[in-house]
Amino acid sequence: MPPALITAATDRVRLAAQAHGLAAGLHEIVATGAAIPCSAAGLTLVPTGSLASVACWRPPGATLTPDRVTVTVLAHAFAVSEGLSQVRVVAHAPIPQPRDGHDYPADDALLLLAAVRVGLLRRMLDAALAHLGARRVDGQPTTTRQLVQGAIADVEVTVQTALAMLDGFAGPAAALAALHERLDEAGWTLTTLFGGAGYLRDHPVRCLYVAGLVHDAWRTDD
Numbered sequence: 001m002p003p004a005l006i007t008a009a010t011d012r013v014r015l016a017a018q019a020h021g022l023a024a025g026l027h028e029i030v031a032t033g034a035a036i037p038c039s040a041a042g043l044t045l046v047p048t049g050s051l052a053s054v055a056c057w058r059p060p061g062a063t064l065t066p067d068r069v070t071v072t073v074l075a076h077a078f079a080v081s082e083g084l085s086q087v088r089v090v091a092h093a094p095i096p097q098p099r100d101g102h103d104y105p106a107d108d109a110l111l112l113l114a115a116v117r118v119g120l121l122r123r124m125l126d127a128a129l130a131h132l133g134a135r136r137v138d139g140q141p142t143t144t145r146q147l148v149q150g151a152i153a154d155v156e157v158t159v160q161t162a163l164a165m166l167d168g169f170a171g172p173a174a175a176l177a178a179l180h181e182r183l184d185e186a187g188w189t190l191t192t193l194f195g196g197a198g199y200l201r202d203h204p205v206r207c208l209y210v211a212g213l214v215h216d217a218w219r220t221d222d
Contacts, residue, residue: 006108006154010115010166018120022207023047023083025116025155026214030054034108036064037218042089045079051087058109060220062095081201082210086217110176111169111219117183118162121190123192124205125155128193158186180215187212 009032011048015139026047030036035058038044042059051071057064069089075085129152132142165171165179187208191198198205 001040001209005193006111006170007168009112010169013112014115014119014166018123019119021082021123022120022211023118024215025119026084026113029109029112031118032108032112034112037107037109037220038089039217039220041090043074043086043217044089045076045086048080048083048085051085057089058107058220059089059091059095062091063090064089064095064168068092075141078201078206078210079213084177084210084214090091107173107176107218107220110173110215111166112207113211113215113218114162114176114183115166116167117180117187117208117215118159119157120207120211121183121186123158124190124208125152125171126157128190131194148193151193155186155190156222158182177219180219184212184215 009028013025013028013032016028024047027050030047030050030053033055035056036044036046036054038057038059040060044057046054051073054066056066057069057071069091072088072090074086074088075082079086129143132148135142137145143152162179162183165175169176189206191205194203194205197203
């Protein structure tokens, strides 16, 4: 995807995730026509109701149109909580082994997923600030505590760094993988700002964890 189109698409998917959540951001990725990555076993996560809109699938070593695969929806209770479905994609014919090498261009879907994750970080950071601002320690808002301010600053730096990287991104896959690692770390930092409630399955911050699961499902070895 050309840099100009990438910039427009990353903005669109990021804003969708920030306003409406993970599934909305992933629906926007599907709408771009980007190939949806699958694991070597054919497993992946997609927004529920999007299968008919997927332009193609990308298991390691191939890009396959829908007429060349069979797609089966599987149970995944945690994914369902964020409006996602786990599916298995099986090719009708054998797929060649992935090529060797280490300097491949970044995958469009993984690039757009990074933008979705940035939007979710912003969404949950706003929620955390509202949550902490309503709580008081020694008569002061929790947001005045040094450790809390440090955690907020760390997440904000990651968001701003990611936004700068995603603006016309044309780097190698390794750079994008490093960015996703930073997003993982920021997600865990942000989760701690909600205290013990952040680790409950029904807390909205679960979207950051599920977004990490999507990254794991979409990350391939080619």
